[in-house]
Amino acid sequence: MEIIIQPSAQEVGIIAARMVAQIIRKKPYAVLGLPTGSTPLVMYKELIRMHREEKLDFSEVITFNLDEYVGISPEHPCSYNYYMYTNFFSSVNIKPHNINIPDGRARDIPKFCTEFERRIVEAGRIDLQILGIGADGHIGFNEPTSSLASRTRIKTLMPQTRQDNARFFPSLDEVPQHSLTMGIGTIMEAKQCLLMAAGEKKAEAIAKTVEGPITAIVPASALQFHQHTTVLIDEAAAGKLARREYYTKTFDEKPDWQHL
Numbered sequence: 001m002e003i004i005i006q007p008s009a010q011e012v013g014i015i016a017a018r019m020v021a022q023i024i025r026k027k028p029y030a031v032l033g034l035p036t037g038s039t040p041l042v043m044y045k046e047l048i049r050m051h052r053e054e055k056l057d058f059s060e061v062i063t064f065n066l067d068e069y070v071g072i073s074p075e076h077p078c079s080y081n082y083y084m085y086t087n088f089f090s091s092v093n094i095k096p097h098n099i100n101i102p103d104g105r106a107r108d109i110p111k112f113c114t115e116f117e118r119r120i121v122e123a124g125r126i127d128l129q130i131l132g133i134g135a136d137g138h139i140g141f142n143e144p145t146s147s148l149a150s151r152t153r154i155k156t157l158m159p160q161t162r163q164d165n166a167r168f169f170p171s172l173d174e175v176p177q178h179s180l181t182m183g184i185g186t187i188m189e190a191k192q193c194l195l196m197a198a199g200e201k202k203a204e205a206i207a208k209t210v211e212g213p214i215t216a217i218v219p220a221s222a223l224q225f226h227q228h229t230t231v232l233i234d235e236a237a238a239g240k241l242a243r244r245e246y247y248t249k250t251f252d253e254k255p256d257w258q259h260l
């Protein structure tokens, strides 16, 4: 794993956007795995800026979103579909038919999930999977005890996750109990993963993910088995890492050709 520690959430977002741009410029038909939540907002803003000011072209890019709530419509302001269009898709030149977001209202959920997985394979697999992390170590909505080999499926949300996400809903009662999420096995098949985190609340989950044992209790720890994962975090999220100086030195001394 490569660990990049930046002063604040702002720099985290800017570097994440640069990583995305680097991939798209090299491969215009890149396949991106996308997250929602507060952490990636700066990245989406910066990508929109790059599209407007630097002609970053999304016309051939294909995207797959990590997850979606079950039971709410795509137009619902708290749905991840709505989030993606409002914060990103409506402001860049991505083609609607290249956007894939789990359908939280699919009638036949197992069938939808199989089809979603099939579409990822058909697209040539995900080049860069961007991930947030929950305070409980979840990636996507793969809550603790999720199988580390899991595929896209329905998951019951942990009470803590519902509470953490209640800030986006009018009340806690309105936060759905279930989600559709790519599995950990699905995520692990991406060619490259980028895990982003900011804030003190994430420090423990980050320390366990990077320096703890691989365990289904901390789903993100599975990334230790991934051959190309970058963990991009701010100082606060790095607060509980024991080998922080080593990570900083490694980043500072990167050979030029590896620079972002």
Ligand code: PGA
Binding pocket: 036, 037, 038, 039, 040, 132, 133, 134, 135, 138, 139, 140
């Ligand atoms: P956040 O969510 O970016 O809003 O903190 C991350 C997550 O729960 O995966």
